[in-house]
Amino acid sequence: SEAPEDDGPAPVTYVHSMDGAPKSLDPARASSIYGKTLVLNLYDTLYRYRYLARPYALAPNLAAALPEFSEDGLTLTIRLKEGVRFVDDPAFPDGVGREVVASDVVYSLLRHFDPETQSQGAWLWRERIEGLEEWKAAGADYDAPPPGLRALDEHTLQLRLTQPYPQIVYTLTQGYAAVLPREAVAYHGEGLGTHAVGSGPFRLISVDRTRAVLERNSAFRQEPVSLAAEGFDPAFDEGLGLERIEGRAPPFLDRLEVEFIREDAARWNAFFAGETEFLKLPVAQFDRVLESRDPVRLQPNMAERFHVQAAPEAGFVYTSFNMDDPAIGDHPDPDQDERNRALRCAIVKAFDWPTRNQQFSGGLGRVFPGVIPPVVPEFNPDLDPTSITHDLEGAQALLTEYGWNAENLPVLKWGFPSSVTDRQLFELFRGYMVTLGFPAEKVQPLVYASFGDFLRAFTNREVMLVTTGWTLDYPDAENTLQLFYGRNASPGANNGNFDDEEFNRLYREAAVLEPSPERTALFQAMNQRVLDECAAISGLNRRLLLLWSRELAMQPDRAFVGGYFFRFIDRLTPEVP
Amino acid sequence: MSSSAAANRPRRDSTPPGARETATPALSVRGLTVQLRGRGASGTLLEGLDLDLPAGEITGLAGASGSGKTLTTLALMGLADPGTFRVRAQQVLLAGEPIDLANQRQLGGLRGDHMAMVFQDPATALDPVFTIGYQVAAPLRRRSGGRSHKARDLALAALSAVGFPEPELIAARYPHELSGGQRQRCVIAMAQALQPAVLFADEPTTALDTLTQQVVLAELDRLASECGTAILLVSHDLRLMAQHARSVLVMASGKIVEALDAVKLGTGARHPCTRRLVDALPRIPKTPDPPNSALADPSADQAMREPLLDIIDVTSGYPPRRALLPGRVRGENTLHGVSLSVYAGEIHGVAGESGCGKSTLARMLVQLLPVRSGSLRLDGEDLGGADREQRRRWQRRLQLVFQDPGSALSPRRTVAQTLSEAAQHFGRSDARPQLEKTLADVEMDAAALDRLPGQFSSGQRQRIALASALIGEPDLLIADEALSALDLPVQADILKLLNRLRTQRGLAILLISHDLALLRAHADTISVMDGGRIIEQGTPQALFSAPASALTRRLIAAIPRLEAG
């Protein structure tokens, strides 16, 4: 009933929904997909992924071009675009945003190594860049940057690596690598968790635990879209209305609202009632929405209103055995060690992945053997599926062969943080173990009140069976294989504490290699080691069903760093106020 | 209140004031029957009651406890809970107009203006959160249909009519700021203001001490004579009737068994129920009578005998509240230098106004309260330096019986449990025969042993309490108003028992009571207390013939007598 405003067209608004809320918008601390999504829209990174290209391909963002590598591959030189400005903010003298320069990038990366920062992304560059550790030890003086990370001039940056790091450019697309001005840290301090002083396509208006409101950064650089360059593939991207952004400069939204709705039911209700325009569909709803799963097709009444996309998650879920636990893992006595291995293999065989996929991922996920998931180029679709085949007889035979019976089977302790789904997963596992021959009371839950407590427990190697998901940082199998590298054992990401000499040797060899067939061969050999040792029950690459309103021209993507597509979103029919 | 109910009201002007005394009674009831619902004939509580209340007179309604006195008044007021009782009557005429006791609407319209009632307990009869002025004026305002200054003026007039010299002051107070007698007078003031045709007064003075009793009854007298109100005065104390009523109705088991002139109460009673009530009254002989005690004149004897219990200049009081934080009330002395001697085989009476410290004295004696100064001696043995064992002996030799039979026994324990607990504690046998014998001492059946206190009448309960005090075979029994709550006939029974025990065993009794007449009749020595001190002491004869203090004189004067004063 409000009088329409006559001054200018209505603002183009889009209401997004996410299934969780960001903890911090400080680029060094935004570790969740939720935080990173916002960070990538509020700040600039040197590089980004192309909007539509699959497999993922890199594109310059704040950088003018891809880096120039030196002959030995250890020195990178990166040119920055000129005239890019931070948004206006009281952090700056007279409140006006200044230009983004190379020293800002240096500052933003160095910041991770300042103990004050409490960075969560430092591990991406630790021991990779020359002089970083010394710089930190010397007291983290930003005015005396380490030799490996320097601004050559206002718009040129140079990185010197300690050893070849083929994934370095990928790391520069991450939210951790977002560029922020030193003034902002000085001015806002801890407040950066809820403030943003960046140069991204949007600026932050407000954020709390339920929603964030962003507005177009009107000073964002004008870079017309070329769909072809962004990797437009008619097979995937036709019919979404994407053509309308061709040749126009993002962002197209005046206002971007992001609702954080953790509860599945509420998220679904809000979407269905039109309060939000995007939804990561809860698994429980798959049946109500889909007419068919292969190919994924909506029911007609849904299809009238929504687009759907089944997007593979950039990561996988798996359960690792704590190899430090002599009851199930490595054992000094070679015989017992062998029996333990047999026990692990029997458990792996008794695990019914297809049912698990059906029940918890709506049958859309992809079960794969080993730890190289389908989303990385090194994935081998022809791998022997024995390890993911439900084989109860085989498992029981294995137990009998190695002398395991109901009396001498160890008590299995399955750890999980307090949540309904995690509890269901436990019941599922217990069910499988009971059919394998475990007495029900020998499969026990190990409940932790918070995820943090669970983390601490398995970081302290206290949990026998650790079920986690790994979200990939970049599309490269190195990122998942490091999960089994001995040096990364707890407190590192190798939470099963798998420490296999052969594996470690192969890993060290492959780590410095550029992507190549021989590197892929090394990766496959490592994967085989994990399979042979039955070090993990793995794995499932889930697929997310993303639904969005037909009024929107967009191709959403949650993978890797998730947030780059927002700047390309446009409305088909401008909203009538 | 609807207008139709108003139309039903008999108009109070219909009877000219002069005609009242001779003409129709203010209230005439024929065949009032009240039954408990759903119990048939066995639930009949009142049966065919006939009743006439002449205007301007006080009519007495007496009867044993449970005979139906209260129920009669409630039924006539329409206040008997219709869910519990079924009320019927052949005919009820209020100032000559018929009313229907089943018609709640009509009765609701009559209450206040035409009938009102004063209840027993002044402590709870008034709404604690409204001022007296508001409450006295409330019925007047209802009558005039809203708030009016006239109501307030009338209320003040009524308050001054019931004898408050400064009615504004009283009007501004809350009920808790008044004494029991004052409160009861305020309720009467409400009646005074309304001048109802009929006023029921259900034991209006039972909860008051004898001095206050007189003041309140005088107001009722005035209300009857000056406003022409017909008053039904309910009481079990015939002495009050004799003094204030014109005629007295005696009830027993839901029926009126006798109606007689108040002046003839002492002599004319014929029905056994009435006789029982009359006989139970303590008599105050006109001439000095022989000493109460079976022993020789104790005053002559005392000089030679050692007292059993010696209280020498004792100060005592309630303990201070230990406080975590500052600002709490500290303990003060309640007894200030009390001295008293009790001899074996003697009944020593202690009298005094409410709050003078009688119970405090009793509690101090059984070591519930500390002796702050002075000393206590039992058979010459000082309690001051007593060890645990001595204290225990002391506890056995001194036993206390409390006032309220309702709360004197642990309600969840059988009589046997109660008795054997005491017996064990004092190292006496708690064998069944022993318990039975003790019960027999208080004239109770062995069958009582397995019952719970709730299954006895108050008189029986008091006897059980007495039995549990006696089982330790004490030398001194302290009875703190142990008789006050009982019917006079029951009271007399228990006194007989006590008298027997002291002659048989030489038991000494400290009999605490505010009823001087009772002490006059039964005590060997009387001490009068005031403000935590003993102000006078002597034989009953001496005390009554030559009271030394003003308080004693007042207490004696206030004793009600059957012979109309």
Place this chain on the structure above:
Amino acid sequence: MRSDAVQQLWRSRGWRFGLGLGLMLAAIALAVGFGWLGPDGSVGGPQWQGASAAHWFGTNRLGQDIFDRALAGTATAFRVGGLVTAGALVLGALLGAAAGWRTGSLLDEVMLYLMGVLDSVPIYLLAAALAFALGGGELAVITAMTLSFWTATARLIRGEVARLRTREFVLSAQAIGLPAPLIVGRHLLPNAAHILLVQGALTFVAAIKTEVILSFLGIGTLENVSWGLMLAESTQDLLAGHFGNFAAASLLLFLLLLALNLMTDALQDAFDLRETAA
């Protein structure tokens, strides 16, 4: 127990119905405890089955029989409710009586202070804190609820003991020199038994209700199947049109609460207790 009150109790239809229902559920809980009823831990049946003769409320996401799980929830409810109630009553009766025996004493002040402190911490927050402190799970939930709930009983018992303490039968017992614990134990607490009975029923109800909400909040019992857990699961199922979890858990929950509330009601009526305390 007053015999008239007991008689009135048995005349009350609410009491008889509530007791019958409660006993039936208790029998179910016992049967589950003995392993005669309830789920056997197996999974892998067809998921999301509708109601049928074999599965009265259908099956859940894991293909388990929902009704079996709801029955198992009965055992959890009785265990959690029972332990909390027992703990709260014992603590409340002992500490309340100790405080009421000497109102105004140092002990009383300390008890009042302690109760004040515990009452000022909202139950969910206390439960959460304890869940973290004790490592989560049923033990934490039971401890938290016991710590929160005993104060109500203690206050009532304290009041009742303080009231009875000045009664003459207590003074008599004291006058003959009975030691205080004996007096409290023999004379005072038995007289407050009706309060304990009613408080017991109320605490039971509160414990079950709170457990449901704590489970939903993710800090409830997770070692065993509980109605709270099922309801929490059901919030995910509901919009997919699977009502089995919700229906089974909320139905049994309602029945048990109804039984307890009817009994509480009848008890309060019979013993003339009023919930006028805040």
Place this chain on the structure above:
Amino acid sequence: MSLAGYLLRRLVHGAALMLGVALLSFTLMVQFGPDQTFELLGKNPTTEDIETVRENLGYDRPFLMRFGDWLSHTLRGDFGVSAANGEPVGPLLGRAFPITLALVLPGFLIGNVLGLLLGMLAAWHRGGAWDRLVLGGSVAGLSLSFLVIIIVLQLLLCTPYGLNLFPTRGWRVDGLGSYFYYVTVPTLALITVSLGYNTRFYRAVILEELGREHIRTARAFGAGGGELLFTHALRNAAVPVLTRLLYSIPLVLVSGSLLIETYFGIPGVGKIAFDAITSGDQAVLLAIVVLTAALFVAVQLLADAGSRLADPRLGSS
């Protein structure tokens, strides 16, 4: 006792209470509370990183020092920052509090007024048909879990499975219209869950008052039903009613709003508390606990003052 002395005592009491609450919650939530360390660490932390984070979090310092520090900050009004997003707790709660108040107030008021009226109806007709109806209804109401009520109401009123009239979540209030839009369903839920308790409470209180002797006196002098109920009974019941009303405020604000706000995604105190619970955000939890205790102290004072006003017997002692 002088007024100043009384106030002083109250203040000392209140301060002692809050100190106790603070100590208890600090011990539970911080000393034995969840370990934030590992949530603040990146994917491949070193032991040195772990040390740094623990140091930054102050985990390596003795308990009393940490408590003292926290206390002195709190006393200066500084509640620290939320571990969830680094936002200062003060403004965080300051923003949430009015929302919660606006959310629960209508339900609280209506629930009580309705409960009072129903309670009076039942008490007046004690044992009668109305009484049985009201009591039966309230027993049924008591037997419903808050969670079940919320789920059903949301299903019926906010989703396409039901009437779909109201929003399922959120709080975007900018006027009376939108206020009603967002507040209706939570209000209904609050009323439903509280009505059973309220009705029984008010019935019991009114019944107790109606049973008093002075009511009989008032009747004997002609007072009618309305006057007895609304003047005598209600006025006399003021103390328990006031006490209950006041004491339920902290509970409604924190515990009551917790479930509602979580389920309806409303950014009030309850939601913040919930998030703090599930993530172990100690600064926020502590602030909420201590502020609740402060609220209790304030409520106690108010209840005391109110009782003194309402009951002349208390005022004069």
